[in-house]
Amino acid sequence: MKVFINPGHMPGIDSGAINRSLLLRECDIALSFGELLAKKLRSAGCSVRLLQSCNLCGEEPPAPNICAAANNWPADIFISLHCNSFNTAVRGAETLCCAESSSAGTLARLIQKQLADTLQKFDASFPDRGIKERPDLAVLRCTEMPAVLVETAFIDNDKDAVLLIDRQDAITSAIARGITDYWCLL
Numbered sequence: 001m002k003v004f005i006n007p008g009h010m011p012g013i014d015s016g017a018i019n020r021s022l023l024l025r026e027c028d029i030a031l032s033f034g035e036l037l038a039k040k041l042r043s044a045g046c047s048v049r050l051l052q053s054c055n056l057c058g059e060e061p062p063a064p065n066i067c068a069a070a071n072n073w074p075a076d077i078f079i080s081l082h083c084n085s086f087n088t089a090v091r092g093a094e095t096l097c098c099a100e101s102s103s104a105g106t107l108a109r110l111i112q113k114q115l116a117d118t119l120q121k122f123d124a125s126f127p128d129r130g131i132k133e134r135p136d137l138a139v140l141r142c143t144e145m146p147a148v149l150v151e152t153a154f155i156d157n158d159k160d161a162v163l164l165i166d167r168q169d170a171i172t173s174a175i176a177r178g179i180t181d182y183w184c185l186l
Contacts, residue, residue: 001046003049004145007052009026022161026155046183053066071144075143080140083154093152096150098141111178114175115175
């Protein structure tokens with residue numbers, strides 16, 4: 001299986017969400033997750049490409065085009081890694097796809113189950129925010145393979161942020177298990 005990993009946002013251009021009190025940037029956490037996930041998937045026998053860029057569909061010509069790179073490889077699945085943010089009070093993980101009743105929806109459910117189950121072992125109150133349909137997102141709409149965007153936790157919530165820092169191995173292992181569960185269904 002060929003897995004294209006897109007750590008969300010891009011240092012120096014678009015840091016994404018931030019946690020000011022802990023000095024965390026989404027782009028840094030996403031890249032760390034991407035590198036760990038790539039290593040785990042390669043160990044499981046997957047071919048992996050990892051690309052972090054602010055250019056999703058060609059709108060920023062100097063930066064690599066994410067969707068075109070995934071489509072041209074061509075990847076079997078596309079995973080975009082992110083941290084959510086809202087009002088410092090909201091917590092939890094959610095996985096986004098274009099349509100729940102699709103291959104991407106199946107992939108999203110498998111990843112979300114592994115991620116929520118894993119994080120609830122460390123914090124029983126960690127919310128499973130489920131699957132969300134987001135056909136408006138370029139990385140889900142403009143990729144030709146099943147694509148999901150994983151919102152691992154809320155970076156602006158200090159309790160979730162501690163999980164993002166301290167449980168990176170567990171989080172990426174959970175995402176990898178969701179991907180390999182999907183691979184077994186093919």
